[in-house]
Amino acid sequence: MTTMPQIDLAGAGVQPATAVAKPKVVARDVNVHYGEKHALHNVSIDIPEQAVTAFIGPSGCGKSTFLRCINRMNDTIASCRVTGRIELDGEDIYDRSLDVVQLRARVGMVFQKPNPFPKSIYENVAYGPRIHGLAQSKAELDEIVERSLKRASLFEEVKDRLDAPGTGLSGGQQQRLCIARAIAVSPEVILMDEPCSALDPIATARIEELIDELRENYTIVIVTHSMQQAARVSQRTAFFHLGKLVEQGPTEHIFTTPEDKRTQDYITGRFG
Amino acid sequence: MVAVFFLALVAIAVAAYLAGRLKGQRLVAAGARLHSLPTYHGLFLAVACVIPMLAVVVAWTPLAPRVVESRAIAALPADLQPKSELEHDARLREARLVAVGQYAGAPSPGLAAAGEAYRSARAAAEVLLLALGIAAAAGGFVWGSRQLAPDFRARNRFERVTKVALIACSAVAVLTTVGIVFSVLFETLRFFGRYPWHDFLFGLQWSPQIAIRADQVGQSGAFGAVPLFVGTTLVMLIAILVAGPVGLFAAIYMSEYATPKFRAVAKPVLEVLAGIPTVVFGFFAALTVAPFIKSTGEALGLSVASESALAAGLVMGVMIIPFVSSLSDDVINAVPQSLRDGSYGMGATRSETIKKVVLPAALPGIVSALMLAVSRAVGETMIVVMAAGLAGNLTFNPLEAVTTVTVQIKTLLVGDQEFDSAKTLSAFALGFVLFFFTLLLNVVALRIVRKYREQYD
Ligand SMILES: Nc1ncnc2c1ncn2[C@@H]1O[C@H](COP(=O)(O)OP(=O)(O)O)[C@@H](O)[C@H]1O
Numbered sequence: 001m002t003t004m005p006q007i008d009l010a011g012a013g014v015q016p017a018t019a020v021a022k023p024k025v026v027a028r029d030v031n032v033h034y035g036e037k038h039a040l041h042n043v044s045i046d047i048p049e050q051a052v053t054a055f056i057g058p059s060g061c062g063k064s065t066f067l068r069c070i071n072r073m074n075d076t077i078a079s080c081r082v083t084g085r086i087e088l089d090g091e092d093i094y095d096r097s098l099d100v101v102q103l104r105a106r107v108g109m110v111f112q113k114p115n116p117f118p119k120s121i122y123e124n125v126a127y128g129p130r131i132h133g134l135a136q137s138k139a140e141l142d143e144i145v146e147r148s149l150k151r152a153s154l155f156e157e158v159k160d161r162l163d164a165p166g167t168g169l170s171g172g173q174q175q176r177l178c179i180a181r182a183i184a185v186s187p188e189v190i191l192m193d194e195p196c197s198a199l200d201p202i203a204t205a206r207i208e209e210l211i212d213e214l215r216e217n218y219t220i221v222i223v224t225h226s227m228q229q230a231a232r233v234s235q236r237t238a239f240f241h242l243g244k245l246v247e248q249g250p251t252e253h254i255f256t257t258p259e260d261k262r263t264q265d266y267i268t269g270r271f272g
Numbered sequence: 273m274v275a276v277f278f279l280a281l282v283a284i285a286v287a288a289y290l291a292g293r294l295k296g297q298r299l300v301a302a303g304a305r306l307h308s309l310p311t312y313h314g315l316f317l318a319v320a321c322v323i324p325m326l327a328v329v330v331a332w333t334p335l336a337p338r339v340v341e342s343r344a345i346a347a348l349p350a351d352l353q354p355k356s357e358l359e360h361d362a363r364l365r366e367a368r369l370v371a372v373g374q375y376a377g378a379p380s381p382g383l384a385a386a387g388e389a390y391r392s393a394r395a396a397a398e399v400l401l402l403a404l405g406i407a408a409a410a411g412g413f414v415w416g417s418r419q420l421a422p423d424f425r426a427r428n429r430f431e432r433v434t435k436v437a438l439i440a441c442s443a444v445a446v447l448t449t450v451g452i453v454f455s456v457l458f459e460t461l462r463f464f465g466r467y468p469w470h471d472f473l474f475g476l477q478w479s480p481q482i483a484i485r486a487d488q489v490g491q492s493g494a495f496g497a498v499p500l501f502v503g504t505t506l507v508m509l510i511a512i513l514v515a516g517p518v519g520l521f522a523a524i525y526m527s528e529y530a531t532p533k534f535r536a537v538a539k540p541v542l543e544v545l546a547g548i549p550t551v552v553f554g555f556f557a558a559l560t561v562a563p564f565i566k567s568t569g570e571a572l573g574l575s576v577a578s579e580s581a582l583a584a585g586l587v588m589g590v591m592i593i594p595f596v597s598s599l600s601d602d603v604i605n606a607v608p609q610s611l612r613d614g615s616y617g618m619g620a621t622r623s624e625t626i627k628k629v630v631l632p633a634a635l636p637g638i639v640s641a642l643m644l645a646v647s648r649a650v651g652e653t654m655i656v657v658m659a660a661g662l663a664g665n666l667t668f669n670p671l672e673a674v675t676t677v678t679v680q681i682k683t684l685l686v687g688d689q690e691f692d693s694a695k696t697l698s699a700f701a702l703g704f705v706l707f708f709f710t711l712l713l714n715v716v717a718l719r720i721v722r723k724y725r726e727q728y729d
């Protein structure tokens with residue numbers, strides 16, 4: 001992992017046109033290579049606190065790649081090389097002194113396909129608190145599990161069968177379980193990579209509702225291939241194309257008066 | 273002669289195939305739309321010739337020798353005609369020897385006549401077989417080529433024949449197993465007719481030498497198999513204590529930590545271990561490991577037998593490492609990457625992820641890998657024959673010589689044996705117990721694997 005030399009964030013040059021007031025995550029000139037392949041070119045973006053930011057764009061344009069930079073999940077891919085600077089609350093997350101385990105406790109992730117562990121519902125949610133030692137007693141752990149399931153609006157459906165395997169739930173319930181699992185370690189940011197792409201419309205609607213509720217307490221970044229979804233749940237939208245961040249801004253702005261030709265073409269359905 | 277017959281068979285099959293295909297191609301050339309490709313017409317015709325020809329062989333095999341034999345007996349002069357079954361067989365044997373020119377000394381004229389009759393009858397039978405076979409093939413050819421027509425479903429017919437052939441092959445495998453099980457079962461029941469089964473299963477003394485004279489000492493003929501079961505269990509436990517952790521940890525390293533390059537080299541190398549003949553492991557155990565254990569043990573002030581359960585178990589453990597590691601590696605790899613990502617995404621380290629997510633998810637598969645390895649270990653003979661000894665000691669001390677079920681089976685059956693003494697029959701009883709145990713292990717292991725598969729599909 002090489003880190004680019006410090007860039008003056010306040011200075012001119014790469015400062016995004018639409019800077020946000022209270023950025024939680026700040027990325028500057030992020031480049032990602034998978035081996036020889038240059039997957040992401042000079043991405044700079046500010047992600048606001050307690051809001052939903054959506055990444056849209058045709059598939060293969062690097063949305064997931066950038067999302068995975070924010071909690072350093074790309075570290076698990078041997079061929080992947082990230083350069084540039086990403087800050088969480090002003091702290092460089094690629095700094096040598098930063099512990100990736102701590103980072104991922106602060107930046108949780110929900111994946112495209114629901115991936116509950118083959119354990120009980122309770123154990124799924126308790127997984128994070130256990131490895132991070134967040135609960136001193138069984139009662140405390142019970143409380144964390146219950147609170148997380150409630151926040152993920154799953155508790156009512158599963159409260160009588162917390163010992164049942166998480167893999168036995170329906171797809172939508174599994175995805176909410178994964179959200180509960182992420183919430184259980186009280187992250188500040190939650191990254192969601194197409195969290196509804198494997199779900200039916202009703203389950204999707206529930207997750208979207210949930211995302212809207214979670215916005216109050218968390219900073220949420222969601223990758224979606226559905227423009228309607230981006231329009232429904234997000235406050236800010238960033239449009240990626242061929243590894244470049246083409247345009248970003250308030251969601252209604254992007255969807256009504258996009259500036260770039262490529263953004264226009266994409267949201268009017270001309271490609272993608 | 274058999275060779276000639278089968279050469280004829282192959283030649284006819286090829287000729288029929290070519291003829292059938294040619295006919296199909298002619299039909300196409302004549303503007304017909306065939307239901308099946310010309311190739312299938314050829315294959316159908318070849319099968320139509322081969323099947324009757326093989327049927328002739330099948331019918332002929334039990335019939336022909338009888339005819340030949342009765343000719344030979346009939347050629348004997350009146351004074352040599354056999355009067356009993358035994359004499360009949362003896363005369364035949366002599367006639368056969370005369371026929372092939374291996375009769376010691378000069379045969380009597382009567383016997384020479386019988387030998388000549390035998391020889392000529394057999395030669396005639398062989399020619400007749402060939403003629404009949406070719407006639408049958410010709411019949412099949414005529415019948416088959418009448419069938420060939422544009423709308424003839426040669427493909428379906430041929431595929432039906434193929435299916436029957438496939439069924440026959442699988443039937444061979446299944447029937448062999450069933451046959452073995454039943455023959456072992458019957459011999460076992462015969463043994464239990466002579467020796468009470470509860471004494472066999474629960475008896476504590478194993479000394480299968482049966483007294484030949486009434487006053488012989490130390491030859492009690494006791495078939496209490498518990499010492500063998502204990503010895504087998506002891507060796508097996510040592511083996512699994514070696515192979516379990518080593519194999520599992522190797523698998524974890526291979527699948528979770530090793531770079532793809534290292535894995536590509538190390539995995540096949542580890543699997544070579546599975547290809548080493550067990551007899552090689554056996555003498556390694558007897559000549560290298562056992563003396564080493566003995567001298568080490570003695571240096572520590574322990575008394576160690578020169579053949580010990582420990583030596584056999586250790587080497588057997590090494591032998592089954594590849595089973596454990598290779599199968600475990602497969603099940604660990606089958607754990608979806610998404611589960612690992614989920615765990616890393618929660619901030620778990622690699623070893624936490626392995627301990628808390630990967631291994632629990634792979635556990636059923638790992639258990640069944642261990643069970644398959646155990647059933648290998650239990651059935652293994654060469655290593656224990658060479659390294660564990662023959663003494664039926666009832667002991668749990670790994671430093672002493674023990675004996676195992678397989679070793680005793682081998683010992684009981686090697687050499688000249690009467691096949692209906694209790695001693696020989698006891699080998700079948702041991703074999704049956706062994707078979708039953710490994711079968712049980714395999715069934716349970718396969719069940720677990722299947723259940724585990726369902727979880728992710
Ligand atoms: N693990 C990987 N190894 C190599 N190339 C990858 C890997 N993951 C993604 N890529 C490549 O990076 C580009 C961006 O992929 P991704 O971020 O998954 O796109 P998106 O999520 O927008 O569909 C694609 O061209 C893809 O082929």
Ligand SMILES: [Mg+2]
Nearest residue numbers: 063064065193
């Ligand atoms: Mg993606």
